[in-house]
Amino acid sequence: IPTRDPWWDTHYPPNGWMCRCTVTGVSEARLRAMRGADAQPDEPPPTDPKDPPPEWAYHVGKASRSMAAAERFGQKVMQLPPAWRKAVLDDAQGRIVEWFKPSWTAQVNRSWAQIEAGRTLAVGESSPIGIFSEGTVLAIEKTGGILPKSATINMSDRQIIHALRDAKDKRELVLDAVRSLPDWLNQPDTKIYRESEHVYHFAREIPGGSHVVAVLKLDHDQTRVKEPVNGAWVITLKVLKAIPSSYTRVK
Numbered sequence: 415i416p417t418r419d420p421w422w423d424t425h426y427p428p429n430g431w432m433c434r435c436t437v438t439g440v441s442e443a444r445l446r447a448m449r450g451a452d453a454q455p456d457e458p459p460p461t462d463p464k465d466p467p468p469e470w471a472y473h474v475g476k477a478s479r480s481m482a483a484a485e486r487f488g489q490k491v492m493q494l495p496p497a498w499r500k501a502v503l504d505d506a507q508g509r510i511v512e513w514f515k516p517s518w519t520a521q522v523n524r525s526w527a528q529i530e531a532g533r534t535l536a537v538g539e540s541s542p543i544g545i546f547s548e549g550t551v552l553a554i555e556k557t558g559g560i561l562p563k564s565a566t567i568n569m570s571d572r573q574i575i576h577a578l579r580d581a582k583d584k585r586e587l588v589l590d591a592v593r594s595l596p597d598w599l600n601q602p603d604t605k606i607y608r609e610s611e612h613v614y615h616f617a618r619e620i621p622g623g624s625h626v627v628a629v630l631k632l633d634h635d636q637t638r639v640k641e642p643v644n645g646a647w648v649i650t651l652k653v654l655k656a657i658p659s660s661y662t663r664v665k
Contacts, residue, residue: 421458484542488566
């Protein structure tokens, strides 16, 4: 099966308790030598929504690399001179969906499947979901806020499950907002409010005048995850009828 096939995103081993499956890479030349000059890769087998189970339906290699790499990138970006930082952040905005969205969508769908099945087993899986835009960084700076140490924004499966369970009758609305977080966190029409020195609310207006709000905590030690890192984390996502007047508008 081709290495880029999305089937591997949910079936790469280990994908079960005591799993001892292995994968052997084969080059195109080797494939032709084994099967003939016209050999083509296999099609992935039919997908069973219950196999592997949701808590194992992810690519462990990608998951482990993505957080470490994203955090190193995010920290180095914030250490650059302003002009260089702007160039990198501007470029990153056009790549966020390509970098983060496929694995993020799969992670949200796994959490949703658990809730639908009546069981929620957070395993501490976390994922980068966005990069602060240069406009957001400058807005925080101009309003006297402390700049984040890392440009990367993360969220874990625990926070996904927490947000969806608390949404109750607005669950479908919150599910859509969580799935599309990489798309709207830094959109021009996203409003940002500072609650405290390290807590910010990214608000997206929805029909009826309410807002879907992603609550970010900067320089936060997220420990209940497989790869604990200090960075900017979405700690919950909720629906508010109005933004508290005590919050400072940043953008």
